[in-house]
Amino acid sequence: MRTPATADFMLEPVLDAGSSREAIGLGQAAGPGLNTRHGTILTLEGISVSFDGFKALNNLNLYIAVGELRCIIGPNGAGKTTMMDVITGKTRPSEGQAWFGETLDLRQMSEVQIAQAGIGRKFQKPTVFEALSVFENLELAQKTDKSVWASLRAKLTGEQTDRIGEVLDTIRLTHSAHRPAGLLSHGQKQFLEIGMLLVQDPQLLLLDEPVAGMTDAETEFTAELFKSLAGKHSLMVVEHDMGFVGSIADHVTVLHQGSVLAEGSLEQVQADERVIEVYLGR
């Protein structure tokens, strides 16, 4: 589906992150409603999740700082996706604490409430509306509380239109704004879905295997994009692509059998004997 023009487009120089970040006014790492007094946006303490007696998460402790870009790695079945399910309220832990900021108890909130509080999640498979244009997809995502047709009929405010324009720039789809989303490449659909999160100004973004199936150029752009979003947002990125992890991470957590096995810089965890044993291989 990808045309040469699209491929060229993917290779355009990245927006100047310094000026664009300010210009696009991307959310805030911690909004006015969220108490992050101690600089921690997410706290998971002693979290356990059991499926028919099998512990997918086992006394998991994890803390994400405001504005941090954290990578989560670990073997298949380690519990990475389950952890995201707990954070977003899809799966309820049998034990443990889960806090968003200082005061929001994620265990007591519905999935919708958690999303509205500022936690955005991107699943691996893009879920864009293929028949609608790129712009319309962003428009719908921005107005999450209305039906599709009511949303599209309601007039956008100048501010909303500006925000969509900024996000289109950020995800490099400005020139495709009026194309049906179904005509985008796989990678561009992924970027559109990230844009659909960004128009909602989430404070914490959860991204599960974001570069799976992307071309090298798309993967590189994703790395630039995530680095430019960090600081303004907090990001938790699960990824098996170690080249990608190396290009974005300053802090890595290794999960294994539902618990944290190691944490530190990528160099530190790569040198850890236990990590080599269970994940990286000898």
Ligand SMILES: Nc1ncnc2c1ncn2[C@@H]1O[C@H](COP(=O)(O)OP(=O)(O)OP(=O)(O)O)[C@@H](O)[C@H]1O
């Ligand atoms: N709904 C469920 N019912 C039963 N078992 C489940 C369920 N969801 C996950 N599991 C099991 O829990 C474990 C953790 O799964 P999870 O999907 O969180 O791993 P992961 O780290 O995301 O792995 P991958 O790298 O393959 O995506 C696995 O053994 C999985 O089979």
Ligand SMILES: [Mg+2]
């Ligand atoms: Mg997974």
